[in-house]
Amino acid sequence: MYQEKFNVFENLQNLAGKAWEHAVAIDVLTNTAIKDCAIHCFHYQQMLELFFKHLLETKSEFGAYSRTHKLQKLLEEVIANTAFKTDKNQYVMALQVITVCAEEYRYNFLIDCEGYRQSVKICNVLLDELLNFERG
Secondary structure, eight states, rough: OOOHHHHGGGTTOOOOOHHHHHHHHHHHHTTTOOOTTTHHHHHHHHHHHHHHHHHHHHHHSSOOOOOOOHHHHHHHHHHHHSSOOOOGGGTHHHHHHHHHHHHHTTTOOOHHHHHHHHHHHHHHHHHHHHHHHHHH
């Protein structure tokens, strides 16, 4: 599903190409018997982070992005520095949940998989908005 969404970036040597690689990893993980959703979360967070940074690099006036890994901050940067507009309030909490889950993966903590899955449903709507914006 995610690989298909990002297929236009397949094997590109840039941030969007890296987002595509994480999209492929998510789709592969979805078809395994792994019960811990933390690794899925890690790749989902990376996919979004790299795509936000791709948009900032290609659609903002200065082609720059911050070093943050916090998805809600990156969304704010995209809204402030590009022509992309959305109601960020509907996404902030879900983006924070995904950011925290990815951080917990790095430290081998168990995460709330149900809460993560609900956040993904919300963020998938944002992802579609961002992909449409990227296409012009």
